[in-house]
Amino acid sequence: MTIAADQWSTHFKETNDTNEELNAHGKFFTCSYLLDMETKKFLIQTHAGKIEKITIDPDPLDHYQFAIRASADTWRKFSQPTPPPMYHGIWAASFKRDMKLEGDLLVLMQNLRCITTQLELLRVVGVPV
Amino acid sequence: MPKAKISPVTGRYVTIEVDGDEYKVFYLENGTGQPIVCQHTAGCHNHQWRGLLEDEELTQNYRIIAYDLPRHGKSDPPLNREWWKEEYKLTADFYTKFIVTLCDALELERPIFMGSSFGGNVALQLALRYPDRFEAVIPVEAADYSPGFYLDWWHHPHANAAQVCASGVWDLMAPQSPDKDRWATWFYYSQGSEAFKGDLYFYSVDHDLRGKLDQIQGDKVKVVMLTGDYDYLTTPEDGRRTASQIKNAEFVEMVGIGHFPMSENHEVFRKYLKQALDMIRTAKA
Numbered sequence: 001m002t003i004a005a006d007q008w009s010t011h012f013k014e015t016n017d018t019n020e021e022l023n024a025h026g027k028f029f030t031c032s033y034l035l036d037m038e039t040k041k042f043l044i045q046t047h048a049g050k051i052e053k054i055t056i057d058p059d060p061l062d063h064y065q066f067a068i069r070a071s072a073d074t075w076r077k078f079s080q081p082t083p084p085p086m087y088h089g090i091w092a093a094s095f096k097r098d099m100k101l102e103g104d105l106l107v108l109m110q111n112l113r114c115i116t117t118q119l120e121l122l123r124v125v126g127v128p129v
Numbered sequence: 130m131p132k133a134k135i136s137p138v139t140g141r142y143v144t145i146e147v148d149g150d151e152y153k154v155f156y157l158e159n160g161t162g163q164p165i166v167c168q169h170t171a172g173c174h175n176h177q178w179r180g181l182l183e184d185e186e187l188t189q190n191y192r193i194i195a196y197d198l199p200r201h202g203k204s205d206p207p208l209n210r211e212w213w214k215e216e217y218k219l220t221a222d223f224y225t226k227f228i229v230t231l232c233d234a235l236e237l238e239r240p241i242f243m244g245s246s247f248g249g250n251v252a253l254q255l256a257l258r259y260p261d262r263f264e265a266v267i268p269v270e271a272a273d274y275s276p277g278f279y280l281d282w283w284h285h286p287h288a289n290a291a292q293v294c295a296s297g298v299w300d301l302m303a304p305q306s307p308d309k310d311r312w313a314t315w316f317y318y319s320q321g322s323e324a325f326k327g328d329l330y331f332y333s334v335d336h337d338l339r340g341k342l343d344q345i346q347g348d349k350v351k352v353v354m355l356t357g358d359y360d361y362l363t364t365p366e367d368g369r370r371t372a373s374q375i376k377n378a379e380f381v382e383m384v385g386i387g388h389f390p391m392s393e394n395h396e397v398f399r400k401y402l403k404q405a406l407d408m409i410r411t412a413k414a
Contacts, residue, residue: 089300092361109288112296
């Protein structure tokens with residue numbers, strides 16, 4: 001069963017904002033990025049480790065710094081509690097599957113630890129695709 | 130007063146000379162029997178082998194020696210050269226010569242050599258170049274060729290190199306490996322970021338055994354390759370392909386583990402290592 005996008009957004013934000021690791025290390029985790037899940041897109045705006053805003057299917061001119069794009073199938077596998085090999089991280093899925101990292105990758109690299117942690121929360125909340 | 134828990138693992142330094150350069154090399158060891166010389170992964174240090182070094186069963190029959198490559202852990206860069214005036218790029222020539230010189234200095238007779246990642250790749254180089262010097266090699270997470278990881282991101286001055294190196298290799302580990310061990314491996318990687326890129330020059334550029342694997346004398350030096358199914362850099366397919374071209378080589382796919390098996394999940398790794406050591410023992414008999 002696929003969770004509705006608005007419910008997912010609320011759950012993802014709550015899970016992120018109460019995550020102990022991000023609370024401990026996210027002081028400078030401020031950026032905006034697009035999660036492109038093929039059939040749904042989400043613009044995630046993070047400030048000091050908390051999710052400030054999630055825009056569902058943003059408009060074409062909405063600004064973000066980098067994008068992480070993959071098929072809905074890849075995101076579904078990525079978000080399993082124990083993902084299968086090659087779907088277990090953004091590097092693995094970019095090297096070996098259809099994930100693409102685009103835009104200002106310096107911002108991604110500057111926030112790599114927190115982004116990694118934030119995306120692993122998908123294994124708790126699932127994905128809406 | 131409760132009795133303190135003192136580990137049987139000991140640490141020592143040995144000074145050796147390679148190509149006219151002097152190195153004070155730090156190594157940990159424990160156990161008795163046939164030596165197994167252990168190489169850590171790129172940008173890391175010998176504490177990755179902590180589980181094996183304290184493995185009560187394996188150290189009954191094997192003398193486990195885990196060293197820090199120069200520029201890693203407690204082994205400094207060369208003592209008698211202005212190393213800071215040149216870019217660090219590890220080469221297969223130096224790497225193999227260093228390992229053999231270290232084994233000679235420790236007076237090891239026909240040891241088994243085991244390394245992971247760039248340590249696995251150098252195990253293949255040792256088998257090719259020094260078939261008379263080693264009883265066997267266990268290349269872990271290795272392949273004939275492993276391009277794609279000699280990246281400028283490891284040294285980008287606008288990013289936190291320690292975090293990029295440590296988090297960049299995070300998903301080389303299997304998600305089911307214990308959190309405490311994955312985080313310990315992350316921690317080791319946050320310590321070695323300056324050497325990481327130069328190590329990867331060997332891993333992704335200088336190491337290339339394509340078309341040469343049939344020259345490895347697998348009847349003299351037994352080759353047993355181990356690769357975890359969560360390794361996206363040197364996949365089980367890469368390991369299988371490599372082993373298939375080496376005479377008498379064996380390949381074992383490790384399930385539920387990634388690129389740093391010895392430090393991310395020793396309990397799973399040791400089962401496969403025992404299998405590899407059995408294969409070596411059988412080949413010897």
